[in-house]
């Protein structure tokens with residue numbers, strides 16, 4: 001049965017790296033995800049983000065960076081091995097890098113961050129619509145100077161990584177989500 005666009009939005013749940021197996025998305029599918037990201041609202045079309053694809057041999061380089069960061073934060077060799085595994089396990093990882101122009105004359109920083117969030121959401125929904133699982137992850141690693149420098153140009157911010165692959169099991173259900181009625185509120189003007 002084909003998934004409608006609304007089905008894709010309503011049935012996307014994160015799938016953690018533990019449950020992601022080969023194959024990951026290829027070039028054509030990653031391009032569709034990036035195109036979907038570009039359909040997110042973006043004031044003045046600044047495209048304040050970049051996606052950096054980590055796959056193949058590059059995963060080992062990212063694993064080494066993660067392991068060094070774990071050692072630097074006193075996680076020890078066990079922590080280093082765990083963090084290295086986090087880099088190696090997903091078939092494809094996509095780093096999300098934000099490029100926020102703090103001095104933009106028209107678009108304040110919070111609007112640019114909203115565009116980044118919309119892009120990530122669309123990227124993940126497109127992955128799901130294409131049959132892939134994924135999860136956005138960050139952690140203290142994003143603030144490690146060596147890791148940030150490896151992914152970012154000066155002035156950019158490393159937001160985190162989207163782990164991608166084929167889901168080995170159905171994603172968890174919507175148990176943690178509030179009823180939409182809690183966030184959909186009729187507004188009335190204040191009484192004078």
Ligand SMILES: Cc1cc2nc3c(=O)[nH]c(=O)nc-3n(C[C@H](O)[C@H](O)[C@H](O)COP(=O)(O)O)c2cc1C
Nearest residue numbers: 012013014015120135136137138139159160171172
């Ligand atoms: C920028 C960003 C960073 C995140 N970092 C983490 C993380 O490090 N660890 C984690 O478990 N979830 C993290 N999350 C949350 C998950 O990606 C996911 O959205 C959350 O577990 C809710 O699951 P759902 O997408 O199935 O609703 C992050 C989300 C965002 C937007």
